[in-house]
Amino acid sequence: MNNQLSVTAITIQRLVLLALTLLLAFSFSSVAADWVRGADPYVKNVLSTTGDPMQGHAIFQMNCAGCHGWKGEGKVGPSLCSVSKRKSRIRLIEQVISGKTPPMPQFKPSPQEMADLLSYLEGL
Ligand code: HEC
Known part of the structure; x- marks a missing residue:
């Protein structure tokens, strides 16, 4: 029971981490895209x-x-x-x-x- 709970907690933590990473990557890519276009x-x-x-x-x-x-x-x-x-x-x-x-x-x-x-x- 306890074990299962902590597995769930770890999965949630991983998902949150993944979401944050994607968010960061996304915001960087749009900044980078603006930067590239700004050089046009x-x-x-x-x-x-x-x-x-x-x-x-x-x-x-x-x-x-x-x-x-x-x-x-x-x-x-x-x-x-x-x-x-x-x-x-x-x-x-x-x-x-x-x-x-x-x-x-x-x-x-x-x-x-x-x-x-x-x-x-x-x-x-
Ligand atoms: C044939 C119809 C049409 C004409 C003509 C047109 N637009 Fe648009 N415009 C659209 C549509 C449809 C969208 C939504 C596109 C989308 O995001 O899928 C849009 C989106 C936009 C957006 C983004 C809006 C937002 O909320 O992000 C801007 C800015 C814009 N148009 C400016 C212009 C300007 C300036 C002109 C004239 C030089 C122009 N449009 C001519 C149909 C048109």
């Missing part, structure tokens, strides 16, 4: 450009509002309200240029346009 010349260029939110708003209405709503409130695509609190700038850029989450298409904005979009998204 396009991303670097966007991040060092000052965006104009008014321009960004215009670009948004032409390209994004059909899915994300006129003010980013969400339609076919999710609401982008305070999206910059959930996603880093690098991830926001990745979301727009990667085309990895269909039906959202892949966009190819110039670094200036991307910086404008970013400054608009950060105000949502």
